[in-house]
Amino acid sequence: MINIVKYFWVLLFVFFGTFSIRAQKTIPQVETLLSQMTLEEKIGQLNLLTPGGGIATGSVVSKNVEDKIKAGKVGGVFGVAGPEKVKQAQDIAIKNSRLKIPLLIGSDIIHGYKTTYPIPLGVSSSWDIALIEKAARLAAKEATADGINWNFSPMVDIARDPRWGRIAEGAGEDPYLGAKIAEAMVKGYQGTDLTQPNTMLACVKHLALYGAPEAGRDYHTVDMGKVKMYNQYLPPYKAAVDAGVATVMTSFNDIDGVPASGNQWLMTHLLREQWGFDGFVVSDYTSVNEMIAHGLGDLQAVSAQAINAGLDMDMVGEGFLTTLKKSVEDGKVTEAQITQACRRILEAKYKLGLFEDPYRYSDAKRPAQDILTKENRSLAKEIATKSFVLLKNHNEVLPLKQTANVALVGPLAHSRNNMLGTWAPTGELKLAVTVLEGLNNNFPNVSISYAKGANITDDPELAKKVNVFGPRVQVSDQSPETLMNEAINLAQASDVVVAVVGEATEMSGEAASRTDISIPESQKKLINALVKTGKPTVLVLMSGRPLTIQEEFDLPVSILQVWHPGVEAGNAIAEVLYGNYNPSGKLTATWPRNIGQIPIYHSAKRTGRPASVTGEFQKFKSNYLDTPNTPLLAFGYGLSYTTFEYSNLTVDKREIKQGEPVEVSVTLKNTGDYDGVEVVQLYLRDVVRSITPPKKQLKGFQKVFLKKGETKKVTITLSPDDLKFYNNNLEFVAEPGIFEVFVGTNSDTQLKTVFDLK
Missing domain, CATH: 2.60.40.10 (Immunoglobulins)
Known part of the structure; x- marks a missing residue:
C-alpha cells in the first residue's frame, strides 16, 4: 500500500512538473545548469566575441578570447571555421571552463558558404521560393560541415532606396515577397530538426527598419510611423518569427528615437509579446556600445538599457561582460533579467544538441563530402541563371548565334575578384568562373576575343575605398585611351560585342552607400564608343543594386542584368547569352530614371492631386518638371526570349x-x-x-x-x-x-x- 501511494505521488509530481515546465517552456537540463551558475558565468554566456581572421563588420576585434572562454566569459564566437579549429574552440570550453558549456559558432553565410550563389537581391529576382529554400539548405549543409552552427542570416530588411548599399543583401522593396523569402530561408537553414548536424540556427536581421535610413546612408537614422512600419516594413521579420527562427539580430538605427539594441517596445512588446518569439536576441556588431554615440549615456548605462529592453547577447562590445555585475549591485538590472537572457542562449544550445555532443559539428570527413561538390556547384549555376533579368533585347540580338564572332570587353569580363559579390566572406575567389572562362568552357567552338576596354573606375580615391577587402578595382598600367582603343579595334573586327560592365562587388553592400548610382564614367565612355562602331552590342550588367541607366537604356543595346552571380558566374552567363536557358528573372526593386526619383516603389500611395494617367504634365498636379513620375523599370519587370x-x-x-x-x-x-x-x-x-x-x-x-x-x-x-x-x-x-x-x-x-x- 505504501508503495502504491508513493508511486501515485511520483506520477502526480511528474505530471504537474511536466505541465509546469511546458507552460513555462523551460528545459529541465537548462534549469539544472542555471542553478549551478554564478552571476558572472551567466553574464559570460551573454558575450559573443570574434578572435579575428574573417571579414569584420566593425573596427573592433576581441582580445584574449581563449582566456575568456576558459573563465566562462564567452557564450559564442564567430570568425572560426573548419572542423579542427571548431573542435579546438569547443575543447577550450569543455575541458577548461568550470561548467563545460559548449560554444555557439557563428558566421555570416549570406549567399552560400564556399559554394557561393548570387547576392540575395539577385536570388530574390528568381521569384522561386522552393529554389530559395533549397539554396539556404545547401548553405547550411556546407557551413555545418565546416563547424558553423549559427548563421547571421536571413537579412530581410525592406529597401526602397538603392543608394543604400545593403539593398544587395535583401529581397528588395516588397513586404509580401520579402515575407515569403524570409520564411523559405529560415526553413532552409533550420530544417525540421535542429539536432541534425547539417542544420543550424538562423538569425533574422536587422530588427527593425534598417533598410530605410534617411538619405540612403548606412547606419543613419530612421523616422517612420507605426502604420507604415506594420504594413510595409515589419512583415518579413514577422514571417521569419512565424517560421520558427531561432534568433533575431537588432539593427543599428533608432526607432522612435530609441536605438534598436536598447528599444524595449521593439524587443519585448512587439517581438515577444505580440509575435510570441521565444528565442534569443543578439545585438549587431558593437551596436550596444554605439548607443553611447547616439547620446544615451556611458557603457554601463547603455548596457543596462539593452538588457532591460530585452537584448540577450552582446556582439563584440563586451559592455555586458564588463558592466552588468555592477548594474546588478547598483539596482539598475536584476539578476532575474540576466538569468532569463542566459536561459534563452542555453536553450538554443540545447536545441542544437550541443550539450549531448559538443563536437557534432566537428566531423573531419564532412568538408570533402559536403563542400563545393559537383552537385553544389550545379545548383549555384541554376540559381544564377534563374536570377538574371533581361532588361532590353534590341533587335532580338539575344540569344547569340554560335556562328558569330564575339568581342568580349569590359572591366568585369575577366575579373575573378568581382564574381562572388558583396558579403561573401566564406567564398573562394580563386574558384570563381569569369565570363571569359564561362564562354570558353561552354562554347569552345565560338570565336571569342577579349579586351578589358576600361577600368571599373578611373577615380583612385573611390578605388581605395572599394578595395578595403582586397583588389576589386584594379587600375591598369595602360592609359584609359589605350584600353579603349584596344576594345574598339576588337569590336570593329567582330560580329557582335558583349560588354560586361557595372559595379565592383564592394561598390555595394555594407558601408557602401552611393549618391551617384549610375555606371562609372570610365565605363560610360567605353559603352558609347562601342555603340558608335555600329556593331550589335549586349551589355551584361553587374551590380548589387538598381542603377540609374536611362542613358544606356536609350542606346541601341541589349541589356542583361546579372547582379553578382557567384562562383558559377561565367558558366551561368554563357548559358543565358546563348539561349541554353531562357531568362525568367523579374526585378524585386524598382529602377529609377534618375537619383531624384528616390525613393520610388510600386506600392506607393496615391495623392489628392494625382498626375495625369497619360503622363502629360499638368500644373498643380503631383509631377516633376524635368522627368516623368514613372520609373525606368517597374517592380516585377523582366523580359524573355519569348513573349x-x-x-x-x-x-x-x-x-x-x-x-x-x-x-x-x-x-x-x-x-x-x-x-x-x-x-x-x-x-x-x-x-x-x-x-x-x-x-x-x-x-x-x-x-x-x-x-x-x-x-x-x-x-x-x-x-x-x-x-x-x-x-x-x-x-x-x-x-x-x-x-x-x-x-x-x-x-x-x-x-x-x-x-x-x-
Missing part, C-alpha cells in the same frame, strides 16, 4: 464574405518562338478604406513554364489575410468594399477585374 499573352481574367466569386478566400484565374499563352518561364503576378487595390491605400500591392505570384504556342489557365488563391491591413489602431482588419485585382507580367499591368467584400 506571353494574358487574357480572360476572372474571379470565382464577385461577392465574398469576411474570412472567405478568392480564386483568381487568368489565361496565359506563350506567343513567341521559345519555350519559357513567366512569373504571373497578382496585385490588389483596396479601393476605399479607413486609411489611404497603396496604388497596388503584390498579393500572389506563380512561376509557369510554357512551351512555345502552349496555353495554360493559371489560378492564384487570395487568402482572407491577403485582404487585411493594419489600421490606425494597429488592428489587422479587412474592411468591406470593392477590391480591384490586377494580373500580369509586372506591377504596371492593366488587366483588371473586381470583387466585393461584404
Whole structure:
C-alpha cells in the first residue's frame, strides 16, 4: 500500500512538473545548469566575441578570447571555421571552463558558404521560393560541415532606396515577397530538426527598419510611423518569427528615437509579446556600445538599457561582460533579467544538441563530402541563371548565334575578384568562373576575343575605398585611351560585342552607400564608343543594386542584368547569352530614371492631386518638371526570349464574405518562338478604406513554364489575410468594399477585374 501511494505521488509530481515546465517552456537540463551558475558565468554566456581572421563588420576585434572562454566569459564566437579549429574552440570550453558549456559558432553565410550563389537581391529576382529554400539548405549543409552552427542570416530588411548599399543583401522593396523569402530561408537553414548536424540556427536581421535610413546612408537614422512600419516594413521579420527562427539580430538605427539594441517596445512588446518569439536576441556588431554615440549615456548605462529592453547577447562590445555585475549591485538590472537572457542562449544550445555532443559539428570527413561538390556547384549555376533579368533585347540580338564572332570587353569580363559579390566572406575567389572562362568552357567552338576596354573606375580615391577587402578595382598600367582603343579595334573586327560592365562587388553592400548610382564614367565612355562602331552590342550588367541607366537604356543595346552571380558566374552567363536557358528573372526593386526619383516603389500611395494617367504634365498636379513620375523599370519587370499573352481574367466569386478566400484565374499563352518561364503576378487595390491605400500591392505570384504556342489557365488563391491591413489602431482588419485585382507580367499591368467584400 505504501508503495502504491508513493508511486501515485511520483506520477502526480511528474505530471504537474511536466505541465509546469511546458507552460513555462523551460528545459529541465537548462534549469539544472542555471542553478549551478554564478552571476558572472551567466553574464559570460551573454558575450559573443570574434578572435579575428574573417571579414569584420566593425573596427573592433576581441582580445584574449581563449582566456575568456576558459573563465566562462564567452557564450559564442564567430570568425572560426573548419572542423579542427571548431573542435579546438569547443575543447577550450569543455575541458577548461568550470561548467563545460559548449560554444555557439557563428558566421555570416549570406549567399552560400564556399559554394557561393548570387547576392540575395539577385536570388530574390528568381521569384522561386522552393529554389530559395533549397539554396539556404545547401548553405547550411556546407557551413555545418565546416563547424558553423549559427548563421547571421536571413537579412530581410525592406529597401526602397538603392543608394543604400545593403539593398544587395535583401529581397528588395516588397513586404509580401520579402515575407515569403524570409520564411523559405529560415526553413532552409533550420530544417525540421535542429539536432541534425547539417542544420543550424538562423538569425533574422536587422530588427527593425534598417533598410530605410534617411538619405540612403548606412547606419543613419530612421523616422517612420507605426502604420507604415506594420504594413510595409515589419512583415518579413514577422514571417521569419512565424517560421520558427531561432534568433533575431537588432539593427543599428533608432526607432522612435530609441536605438534598436536598447528599444524595449521593439524587443519585448512587439517581438515577444505580440509575435510570441521565444528565442534569443543578439545585438549587431558593437551596436550596444554605439548607443553611447547616439547620446544615451556611458557603457554601463547603455548596457543596462539593452538588457532591460530585452537584448540577450552582446556582439563584440563586451559592455555586458564588463558592466552588468555592477548594474546588478547598483539596482539598475536584476539578476532575474540576466538569468532569463542566459536561459534563452542555453536553450538554443540545447536545441542544437550541443550539450549531448559538443563536437557534432566537428566531423573531419564532412568538408570533402559536403563542400563545393559537383552537385553544389550545379545548383549555384541554376540559381544564377534563374536570377538574371533581361532588361532590353534590341533587335532580338539575344540569344547569340554560335556562328558569330564575339568581342568580349569590359572591366568585369575577366575579373575573378568581382564574381562572388558583396558579403561573401566564406567564398573562394580563386574558384570563381569569369565570363571569359564561362564562354570558353561552354562554347569552345565560338570565336571569342577579349579586351578589358576600361577600368571599373578611373577615380583612385573611390578605388581605395572599394578595395578595403582586397583588389576589386584594379587600375591598369595602360592609359584609359589605350584600353579603349584596344576594345574598339576588337569590336570593329567582330560580329557582335558583349560588354560586361557595372559595379565592383564592394561598390555595394555594407558601408557602401552611393549618391551617384549610375555606371562609372570610365565605363560610360567605353559603352558609347562601342555603340558608335555600329556593331550589335549586349551589355551584361553587374551590380548589387538598381542603377540609374536611362542613358544606356536609350542606346541601341541589349541589356542583361546579372547582379553578382557567384562562383558559377561565367558558366551561368554563357548559358543565358546563348539561349541554353531562357531568362525568367523579374526585378524585386524598382529602377529609377534618375537619383531624384528616390525613393520610388510600386506600392506607393496615391495623392489628392494625382498626375495625369497619360503622363502629360499638368500644373498643380503631383509631377516633376524635368522627368516623368514613372520609373525606368517597374517592380516585377523582366523580359524573355519569348513573349506571353494574358487574357480572360476572372474571379470565382464577385461577392465574398469576411474570412472567405478568392480564386483568381487568368489565361496565359506563350506567343513567341521559345519555350519559357513567366512569373504571373497578382496585385490588389483596396479601393476605399479607413486609411489611404497603396496604388497596388503584390498579393500572389506563380512561376509557369510554357512551351512555345502552349496555353495554360493559371489560378492564384487570395487568402482572407491577403485582404487585411493594419489600421490606425494597429488592428489587422479587412474592411468591406470593392477590391480591384490586377494580373500580369509586372506591377504596371492593366488587366483588371473586381470583387466585393461584404
